[in-house]
Amino acid sequence: MDTTDTLLSVDGMTCPSCIHHISTALKDVDGVDQVEVKLREGKVVVKHVAGVKIVSLVSALRDAGYESRAA
Numbered sequence: 001m002d003t004t005d006t007l008l009s010v011d012g013m014t015c016p017s018c019i020h021h022i023s024t025a026l027k028d029v030d031g032v033d034q035v036e037v038k039l040r041e042g043k044v045v046v047k048h049v050a051g052v053k054i055v056s057l058v059s060a061l062r063d064a065g066y067e068s069r070a071a
Contacts, residue, residue: 002050003033005046006045006057008045008058008070010037010043011068016039022064031049
């Protein structure tokens with residue numbers, strides 16, 4: 001399957017615990033392969049199959065308590 005990377009801006013990331021919560025929330029989305037959290041930059045790179053919609057990633061983060069958007 002084709003994979004792609006999506007860059008998200010995430011508000012409210014402040015500590016290593018946030019990295020864990022964000023990674024877990026995104027990895028629970030079907031089709032997500034890898035998550036790289038860039039805490040200092042407030043960004044997250046998500047590697048996923050091409051069919052995963054950005055709205056699904058944003059929704060998973062919202063459910064985890066973080067506001068996000070495509071960067």
